[in-house]
Amino acid sequence: MLINPSTFALAKSGMIFFLQKGPMVEMADQLRTNGKIYVVVVVLLIVLLGILAYLISLDRKISKLEQPNKS
Template identity: 65%
Template sequence: MKRILSILAFLTLFVQNIFAQNNEIEMADHLRAEGKIYVVVICIVIILLGLLAYLFSLDKKVKMLEKNSGPKN
């Protein structure tokens, strides 16, 4: 009986230890802080960067067109 109890005690300690470790392993990245709101910020920035880069490429095309049609006007 004593042995079983000691084994049980050991096991509970062991299990607790695992959970404790899990809590420590939890990556407390800054990105996961504040309820992961920075993930939303990253996504908005990605969309804005993508569309802005696209706008710059469009701008370049318009500039080329203006250059080609420049002397006539």
């Protein structure tokens, strides 16, 4: 019985992801012990807040453009 190539590729990528899970946890543990995990969290929070602020300002600008002209 032959295996479909796409099924084989999917299974292979799943195995690679599973096998790489170990070092990722070690990296997170190292960041946590050094206290650098807080730096990562703060940077991610700043980026997400920046994106949120940009989306809010963009929404306000679009809302102003959608309002009919009163002249």
